[in-house]
Amino acid sequence: MDLQTLTYIVVGFTFTLYIGIAIWARAGTTSEFYAAGRGVHPVANGMATAADWMSAASFISMAGLIAFKGYDASLFLMGWTGGYVLLAMLLAPYLRKFGKFTVPEFIGDRYYSQTARLVAVICLIVASITYVIGQMKGIGVAFSRFLELDYETGLYVGMAIVFFYAVLGGMKGVTYTQIAQYCVLIFAYTVPAIFISMNLTGNPIPQLGLFSNTVADGTPLLVKLDQVVMDLGFAQYTAQKGGTLNMVLYTFSLMIGTAGLPHVIIRFFTVPKVKDARSSAGWALVFIAILYTTAPAVGSMARLNLTNTIQTGPVGEVSANLEYEKRPQWFKNWEKTGLLKYEDKNGDGRIQYYNDKNKDFAAKAESFGWKGNEMTKVDRDIMVLANPEIAKLPNWVIALVAAGGLAAALSTAAGLLLAISTSISHDLLKSMFMKGISEKNELLAARISMAGAIAVAGYLGLHPPGFAAQTVALAFGLAASSIFPALMMGIFNKRVNNTGAVTGMLVGLGSTLLYIFTYKGWFFLPGTNMLPNTTANHLFGISPEAFGAIGAMLNFASATIVSKMTAPPPEHIQHLVEDIRIPKGSGTAVDH
Amino acid sequence: MSTQDLSGEAYWKANIRLVTICLVIWAVCSYGFGIILRPVLDAIPVGGVGLGFWFAQQGSMIVFLVLVFYYASQMNKLDRQFDVHED
Numbered sequence: 164m165d166l167q168t169l170t171y172i173v174v175g176f177t178f179t180l181y182i183g184i185a186i187w188a189r190a191g192t193t194s195e196f197y198a199a200g201r202g203v204h205p206v207a208n209g210m211a212t213a214a215d216w217m218s219a220a221s222f223i224s225m226a227g228l229i230a231f232k233g234y235d236a237s238l239f240l241m242g243w244t245g246g247y248v249l250l251a252m253l254l255a256p257y258l259r260k261f262g263k264f265t266v267p268e269f270i271g272d273r274y275y276s277q278t279a280r281l282v283a284v285i286c287l288i289v290a291s292i293t294y295v296i297g298q299m300k301g302i303g304v305a306f307s308r309f310l311e312l313d314y315e316t317g318l319y320v321g322m323a324i325v326f327f328y329a330v331l332g333g334m335k336g337v338t339y340t341q342i343a344q345y346c347v348l349i350f351a352y353t354v355p356a357i358f359i360s361m362n363l364t365g366n367p368i369p370q371l372g373l374f375s376n377t378v379a380d381g382t383p384l385l386v387k388l389d390q391v392v393m394d395l396g397f398a399q400y401t402a403q404k405g406g407t408l409n410m411v412l413y414t415f416s417l418m419i420g421t422a423g424l425p426h427v428i429i430r431f432f433t434v435p436k437v438k439d440a441r442s443s444a445g446w447a448l449v450f451i452a453i454l455y456t457t458a459p460a461v462g463s464m465a466r467l468n469l470t471n472t473i474q475t476g477p478v479g480e481v482s483a484n485l486e487y488e489k490r491p492q493w494f495k496n497w498e499k500t501g502l503l504k505y506e507d508k509n510g511d512g513r514i515q516y517y518n519d520k521n522k523d524f525a526a527k528a529e530s531f532g533w534k535g536n537e538m539t540k541v542d543r544d545i546m547v548l549a550n551p552e553i554a555k556l557p558n559w560v561i562a563l564v565a566a567g568g569l570a571a572a573l574s575t576a577a578g579l580l581l582a583i584s585t586s587i588s589h590d591l592l593k594s595m596f597m598k599g600i601s602e603k604n605e606l607l608a609a610r611i612s613m614a615g616a617i618a619v620a621g622y623l624g625l626h627p628p629g630f631a632a633q634t635v636a637l638a639f640g641l642a643a644s645s646i647f648p649a650l651m652m653g654i655f656n657k658r659v660n661n662t663g664a665v666t667g668m669l670v671g672l673g674s675t676l677l678y679i680f681t682y683k684g685w686f687f688l689p690g691t692n693m694l695p696n697t698t699a700n701h702l703f704g705i706s707p708e709a710f711g712a713i714g715a716m717l718n719f720a721s722a723t724i725v726s727k728m729t730a731p732p733p734e735h736i737q738h739l740v741e742d743i744r745i746p747k748g749s750g751t752a753v754d755h
Numbered sequence: 756m757s758t759q760d761l762s763g764e765a766y767w768k769a770n771i772r773l774v775t776i777c778l779v780i781w782a783v784c785s786y787g788f789g790i791i792l793r794p795v796l797d798a799i800p801v802g803g804v805g806l807g808f809w810f811a812q813q814g815s816m817i818v819f820l821v822l823v824f825y826y827a828s829q830m831n832k833l834d835r836q837f838d839v840h841e842d
Contacts, residue, residue, distance in 0.1 A: 234808060234811065234812075237789060237790075237808075237811035237812050240811070240812055240815075240816065241785045241789055241811065241815045241816070244815075244816045244819050245781065245785055245815070245819055247819065247823060248777070248778070248781050248819050248822055248823055251823045251826060251827065252774045252777060252778070252823075252826055253774070256830075370813060373802065373812070373813075374801055374802025374803070374804075374809065375802060376803075382803070383802050383803025383804075384802070384803065385802060385803045385804050385808075386803035386804075401804045401808055403793070407790060407791060410790050411786055411790055411791070414785065414786065414790070415786075436841050437841060438827075438830075438831060438834070438840075438841060441823075441826065441827040441830055442824070442827045444823055445820065445823035445824045445827055448819060448820055448823055449820060452816050452817075452819075452820055455816055456812075456813055456816055456817075459812040459813070741763060744763070744766075744767055744770075745763055745766065745839045746834055746839055746840060746841050747838075747839040747840065747841060748841075749841050
């Protein structure tokens with residue numbers, strides 16, 4: 164059976180599975196949409212949270228970024244897992260004790276102010292839309308490869324499917340569907356990694372293979388990778404290339420952003436007990452870490468295989484460069500999507516893939532008769548999907564990876580769209596502007612806002628402000644600078660009042676948005692940036708993705724100062740905070 | 756035991772102490788071993804690179820996992836000790 168047919172079958176089967184489970188599980192749970200997680204064991208809830216959380220950025224994009232950035236991409240690994248420690252210790256148990264269902268609801272009540280709630284909704288929407296743009300990039304890549312279309316058409320198809328998927332609505336809340344999605348996703352990620360690790364190092368565990376010797380000549384994998392890429396003028400894989408300050412802040416931004424993202428926090432509102440909120444975060448992290456500890460192995464091995472496929476022998480020998488006519492099938496398939504491009508600059512019919520921006524090496528390359536890097540485009544986001552093909556794995560593995568990528572992208576995108584539409588219809592319309600709105604109209608408003616969000620995210624997804632994982636990182640920066648500090652101060656600092664919290668959120672979100680738009684363009688529209696997005700132009704070398712950490716500090720500082728200068732929160736709010744801090748009595752809080 | 760302060764305030768103080776200890780370990784293993792102290796730790800070789808690299812791409816995540824479960828179990832003990840547990 165050819166690959167295309169097999170891919171359709173595997174993808175079709177997994178989609179049928181999700182829908183089947185959703186219908187089966189639905190019968191008992193239609194009454195309470197949000198309560199899907201309640202009564203579910205913390206292990207199962209953790210697995211569902213992991214599926215909800217791990218998006219196209221984790222599945223498709225992250226290992227690709229690791230492949231090309233090497234050590235520097237460690238910040239994604241630490242940043243997106245370290246946040247769960249903060250979530251488990253600083254937020255989840257207390258928000259569960261509080262017992263409401265949305266993040267703006269908590270902020271509105273704790274800061275006894277509709278303005279605070281409104282500002283929280285704005286922060287939530289800005290962060291979530293940015294997040295969806297990143298997902299759209301991943302969806303576009305996955306669908307364009309899956310249907311063998313160009314990226315743009317793939318994106319449109321993906322948008323349509325996400326719309327139907329999200330509008331089906333309640334399905335998303337069904338925890339069991341997400342458990343199935345997690346299984347597909349993790350199986351699809353680890354199986355090829357095991358095969359490839361086995362081939363390259365003889366060690367079937369990718370986490371250990373990464374630090375093992377290669378089968379080919381006994382040199383350690385990472386040493387060999389360093390050699391291979393540096394021979395072609397690229398930067399050393401294991402060396403730190405970026406600034407230390409930027410790396411620390413970037414990691415910190417991702418960590419506190421994780422703890423501030425509404426669609427993740429919501430998962431912990433619905434566990435049965437405060438106790439479970441703490442351990443649920445741990446279980447979620449177990450299931451996330453399985454993928455995250457595999458990712459660096461996938462990245463480094465993909466890079467080694469890719470380079471070895473094109474540069475088949477010693478650098479400089481004519482026959483050591485792959486003939487274009489003899490390029491493998493995966494190469495041709497990805498050329499169709501426009502995400503992989505080749506240009507025969509020296510007209511020799513062979514592929515020269517090297518770093519022509521490295522002046523020393525470019526001079527050397529000229530002596531070989533090379534006229535510049537001929538791989539004019541290698542989109543980082545294709546690496547995970549192309550990886551099993553590059554490693555010549557069996558077709559069923561390749562088909563499985565396509566299914567896994569689609570599962571990851573769709574589940575998270577749908578979840579985020581639901582978070583956006585709920586906050587517009589529930590937090591904005593029903594609670595503030597149109598208190599008398601009927602249930603039917605509320606649902607209609609939710610659907611319209613969902614369609615609007617897909618259109619905006621899709622349009623911006625055509626010209627994404629970065630690779631999927633980088634775009635998503637911006638969303639984390641926004642959540643980090645606005646929502647996380649407001650939540651944390653709400654629990655740990657009784658003195659912070661409404662004026663302080665509102666000022667803090669506005670300062671945090673405003674400063675971070677300003678910094679991002681300066682380098683990435685106003686509202687991410689290409690060409691409208693005021694300064695070129697290069698390290699030399701960045702303030703103290705801090706990249707826009709890392710600025711969320713600074714925004715959060717400004718938020719904390721301004722909220723504390725303004726609160727000190729204004730009246731303390733009323734007595735009943737101080738009691739509310741004291742009550743949140745103690746697990747006892749959580750049972751009553753559940754029934755809202 | 757009988758002389759111990761069992762008020763909500765004491766519970767909160769004990770909680771803050773535990774969180775602080777955990778977060779110090781959290782920061783040292785990720786920002787410390789993985790990034791800032793990497794040059795020092797890389798003196799210890801692991802699979803052709805150094806221990807710092809291992810912490811950045813594997814070790815920190817394992818430490819996070821242990822921390823969350825340790826915190827959860829310690830808090831369960833505190834909840835009982837101060838009689839603020841659920842049910």
